[in-house]
Amino acid sequence: MHISKLEVFGFKSFAKKQTIVFNDGITGIVGPNGCGKTNIVDAIRWVLGEQRTSRLRSSKMEDVIFNGTSNVKPLGFCEVYLTVENDKGLLPLEYNQVEVGRKLYRSGESEYFINKNSCRLKDIYNLFVDTGMSSDAYSVIELNMIEQILSNKDNSRRTMFEEAAGVNKYKSQRRSALKKFELNNRDLERIDDIVIEIEMQVKNLQLQLKRFNRHEKLSEKLQKLEIELAQVKISDLEKETKPLESFLKKKNKLLDKNYSKEESENLDFSTAKDNYLHKKEELNKTQEKVDQLTEKLLKDVQKKNSESSKGIDVLEDELQKKINQLNQFDKDYMKIISECDDCGKIIIGTDEKYEKLKKSIEDYKNKIQEYKSSKEFNFAKLNDSIKDTQQKIDIGKSDIKRKEANVNNAFIKMESIRAKMDSERFKKDDILYDIKNAEMKIAESKIRIDQIKEQITEKFGENIKLKSVKNYNLSDISYNVEKTKRSIEAIGPINWAVSDEYNEQNTRLKLLKSQRSDLVESEENLKDAIKKIDNIAKKQFSDTFNKIKNNFEVMFETFFLGGKGTIALSDGDDPLNSELTIFAQPPGKKNNSLRMLSAGEKSLTAIALLFAIYQYKPSPFCILDEIDAPLDDININKFTKVIKDYSKNTQFIMVTHNKLTMESTDCIYGVTSERKGISKVISIDFVEK
Structure with a gap:
């Protein structure tokens, strides 16, 4: 397995896309200082997932994007693609070629790819873990890392051993x-x-639940007591209502009799009234006739007795006024009688005034008579016509007296009937009053009963049925109700949802305790897992360390043509956490510290340690960034000889300025800056075809 191709665009000084094709042997990268040789190494680190900006020689990740020059604008992103030949199947993918890619934008967003498919950084890390190709593996060695490895800065030495193990x-x-x-x-x-x-x-909540249960029991007791009290009150009201209903029946019967009697009396009164009015009308007619005769008599007398006409005129005027008043009085009296049914007192007073007025008329007539007598008026001298008129007047007066007696008798009879009717009316009013009071009391009792039933229904529901109670004590029941209410009030405020809350919290508590048991069990399982991991890792690291130790002792003697070099653990019982110590004594020296070695000796020691690790687990590729700079020509020859031997199984990419090292390469890529700040790659292949 080896790197076959590297494509770079916009990364650091590579403003344009550059493609580098690597052979599986030794590839050299050369060029003047500052041309961008190490940027190729950084590109390989970066595409493999390097996140530490210090390892990329930057202050922030966005610095790896081409930042422009005086004539070229900066780019908005950079991307690097690395193709790996998976011919030995070390990568866990079913592909002969695996391409990993990484793209970064100035906004800080990153994208990762495996074979052009988007993925995560973790996926790339898992792809190369324990293959020697990860970003922090020993496969990339820089000149400044030699000192870090020898001084064990940032645990670089341990990282290499752990990668190898x-x-x-x-x-x-x-x-x-x-x-x-x-x-x-x-x-x-x-x-x-x-x-x-x-x-x-x-x-x-348990305490609240106890209070709630006590409150619930007392509430049930109070409900029974209040229902019983309501039943008792209804029974009392029903008992009070029964005699009132009996009393009401009796009064209604009396009222019916009174109405019947009233109808009969009304009929009698109407008859007596009609009789009285008839008698009165006859009296008025007779009175009018007498008055007319009197008026005629006076006129005749006036003619006969003109001497005393002045005095007689005055008296006659007054007499005429009184007669007019009497006539008007008769009309008003008839109107009062016809329009008033219950006016006995008014009629009595009117009759008294009527009698006084009649008396006054008689007085005036007497005065006229006296006046005429004083004037020695002799009615005997009057003619027969006047005498006949006088006789009719006298007969009329006699008839008036008789009719007045009849009117008075009719009036007395009418008034006696009226008085009797008034008495019966008073009795009826009393009966009506009693009936009204009885009905009001019965209605109030029924309303109170309905209110009690309605209160019970509203309070306890419609399913509550009230039954009649026979033996009871109202005061005892009322006392028990009040006592129970005070007991409920003494409990204080109640959480009505306490039962649900208690069940909910209790269930939650059981669930939490179950989860706690699971967590405790998980803790024990994790402890066992960690212990198992530690045992496996400890054994594997110890085996790897011993083999690399033996390899390092051999490689040290090979590079130094003698001497003694070895490595040791500060705590053999805890190899995973103990420090790694390097002992190096070149031939003829007895130094106690690595610091006493020269730069060349430090470089050879680091290279010896590197090749000792390679002997245990060869890396698919190795990048050496100017690590040969401290070596002289003799050591360079030793170095290149070893590189040649290991290049049979490992791909080497070396950044160098040394001509002897260049001679040992199979292919050289030159990096130059045709334009200031922009790198360009050219290749020279030395392999014979």
Whole structure:
């Protein structure tokens, strides 16, 4: 398996699309400083999923996009595609060629591709994990990494060993298990807090439930008592109503008799009234006749007695006024009698005035008589006509007296009937009053009964049926009702939904406890899983470490033509967490620290360690970025010889300035800057065809 092609567009100094085709042997990348050779290495790192900007020699990820020059505008995105030949089937895909791609926009959005299909960064990471081709694997070695490997900065040394041992997937699994374990612990702590809170709520709800149950029992008792009290009140009201209904029947019978008697009396009164009016009318007619005769007599006398005409005229005027008043009085009296049914007192007063007026007329007549006598008027001297008129007047007066007696008798009879009717009317009013009071009391009782029934129905529903009660004590029942009400009030406010809340919280508490048991069980399972992962990773790492240790001792002697080099763990019992220590003593030296080595010796030591790892697990490809710079020609020859031997199974891509290293390559790509700030790639193939 090896890299066959790299396509770069818009990445760092590659403003235009550049395609580099790699052979499976040794490929050299050369060019002057600053032309963009290392940008090819960065492009390979980047497309393999590198996320650390420091490893890409940038301050932020957007810096890898071509930023333009004085004559060329900056680009909005960059993309790199890397094609890998999967001829040995190391990648878990059923393709002979696998192309991975990455695209970045200035907005910060990224896209990842596998064989032109969109994917996730995690998918690319999983594709190359434990193959030696991941972005942080030992397959990409830079000059500055030699010092990092030897000084163990950022655990670079351990990362190489773990990659070679293939424990990264176990570490990933362990990290995932630890993360789950941590989340599980957080969930467990949170559930413990919730359980404590819910237990307190359930305990509080239990107390509320007891109060609710007591309230419910007392409410049921109160319902029975109030229904019983309502039944008792209705019974009392019914008992009060029965005598009133009997009393009402009696009064209605009396009222019926009164109405019958009233009709008879009304008939008698009407007859007496008609008789009285008839008598009165006859009296008025006789009175009018006498008055006419009197008037005629006066006229005749006036003619005969002209000497005393002045005095007589005055008296006659007054007499005529009184007569007119009497006539008008008679008319008014008849009108009163005809229009008034119940006016006994008014008629009596009117009769008294009538009698006074008649007396006054008689007085005037006497005065006229006296006046005439004083004037020595002698009626005997009058002629026969006047005497005849006087005689008729006298007869009329006698008839008036008789008729007045008849009128008075008729009036007395009418008034006696009226008085009797008034008495019966008063009795009827009393009966009506009693009936009204009885009916009101009965109606009030019925209304009260209906109200009690309605209250019971509204309070307890329509299914409640009230029954009559025979033996009861109203005061005792009322006392028990009030006592029960006070007991309910003493309980205080009630949570009516407490039963549902209690059941809900109790169910939730049981569920939480069940979840807690599951979390505890999950915690134990995670502990077992972590322990199992640690045991497998520890054994695999220890086996890998021992083999690489043996390889390193051999490679160290090969590069240094002697001397002694080895590696050791600071804690053999915990190899996964112990530090890796490198001991290097070139021939003829007895140094105690790696810092005492020269740059060339450090480079050879790092290269020896790298090839020791390769001997254990050869990487499909290896990129060496100017790591030969500190070596002299002798060491370069040793270095290139080893590279030649390993290039049979491993693809090497070397960035170099050394001519001897260039001579060992099969193909050279030159990187140049025809325009300032823009890189261009040209190739030279040395393989004989």
